[in-house]
Amino acid sequence: MDFTFTEEQQAAAEAAEAVFSGVTPDAVPSPALTAGAVADDIDRGLWRTLADADLLSLCLDPAYGGTGLDPVALCLVLREAGRALARVPLLETTAAAALALQTYATPALREETLPRVGRGELILTAAGAGRTGHEPAELAVTAHREGAHWTLDGTHTAVPWAHSADHLLLPAHTHDGGAVLALVPRDHPAVTLTEQTSTNGERYAEVRLDAARLTDHEMVTDPDAWERLRQLLTVGTCAQALGLGERVLAMTAAYTGTREQFGHPVATFQAVAVQAADRYIDLRAMEATLWQAAWRLGSGAPGALPPAGDVAVAKIWAAEGVRRVVQTAQHLHGGFGADTDYPLHRYHAWAKQLELALGSAPAHEEALGDLLAAHPLG
Template structure:
């Protein structure tokens, strides 16, 4: 395994970071700290500079970069707790349509790459597409399909042009594409810890297009989940890295008893533990992204990365708040944004325990 970043990784990370540094200021974060937070200005800038399209195939206007480059972008977005749907619209939505879709579906991916539309996916853990607990059921009517059921915590469903939805059919798992503007779709906003726009989506015989084939449905769903888990881990990595940097800066300037609090042993120990936890997350995210980019089996590495994202997310987020003292619980202080983002990433699509159980099952098999 080569840990040296590719030139594309370095360039995309630098470009994304420069855009975010210019647009995502502390004042802008406070302005966005409302339910359904979404930074349209940042999203448009990422589209105009080609960041959104970078991972798409060249035939769709992209550069055909892989998951190593995408995690570099996600990491920078995490550092600025950016309120944009890059993971859901580009990595998952456009990525799946470009890889598995027909000509019309691939054009949707191209439009997402220009920022013209937003895509998303319904992947809540409690709605695993299994015959024991079907969250959404698909029924065939000739060549057409309809979906009935409920999906929860569907990110950016309020502005998505299409939603990718896993469902149970009479012969197996399928992944479908729906138009959320159809009259049979009801979207209800949920209250999320970091105020991200997530929704309950109710489907009542909603017309749907099949993505790929039913025979490939389980593989497509696995692809979506693995990229979602690793993408969340990369976002978490950037969030925790920047949160620790802010905390380290605070310990150098905040004084008690005439000394910077960073010189106290208990503070230094907690910072050291956080540094080690973030190092573990960085290593496992890099390993998972590298294995996906090389088309190697990555399930084990991805579950480990998501475990670290949850475990380190919990410990580092609380360390950041505790070391900031009273400032750490002030909703107007930037620490608040990093704490809530870390808690959201910790539990999204499964916390530490579910991924340990999945890792155990993977090793046992």
């Protein structure tokens, strides 16, 4: 079998590398360190460049102005975004919300939103943490249908880009326990945003809905839509973690190759080389499980377990792997690792955010155990 990327996938990766090459780590602002210095959550110039390079429409159907590529191609782009710590909602808008709407929304809603997403005119975000971050996200909001209208009540926490997005794609549950998605305008009169700060210092929001009324047109009621959105968010997070980890290991190799002790570069010391080699193995495991999960999401290929099993495995490796990579980097950098004028501290904070986002490794190990129990391999 041939596991190499297609020409189209490679072209997407090269285009993303060219776009993100202009984003240097030490130029990425830190809201946690420079309060008030960051006027907008989103790097609007970079977002415009991504749109002009057709990277926001990468996986959209040609009917909506896209190129129709698969999640593997999108993960190649997200990998480059992770390397650059790019402050753009590429994961939430393009990799998750837009693809979920393309698959499950009504034709009218797709026509209204997807072409504008591809042109960079419409920014979407998605909630995945629920009310507390420790329970199914769809339970955070109740959705009650009354004729052609829905009423939503509840609170989602830690919603990224909520203050800048045009619409919020929020999971909710109905009276019979089913999951639905609601595309809520950010400026809806029944929506209240409360400032929150994420682990990496970025601006998040608690989103509260008080009897928010939406039409059928704004709801996605397919029972599989929320699970698909969650899987897309999780796999995209794994891609960002891989790119971040690869960048951090490269920074560590460069530093230990020039830092000398006892007249020799510290990279030549066995203890240093072994730790770096272990982290390289972590990255390769993260990569292999990521491509397996992305391929399953895009191909619909049968397997012993549903795609959720591959997604859980990918997130387990991504969470554990990116944590070990940045911990080793901090150790091998010594005092430089804690210097806020050196970019490694930003990578460490983002790595912790990606590790915990959409479930830590133990949470996904539990989910994988449940899947194995429900689908015995024997």
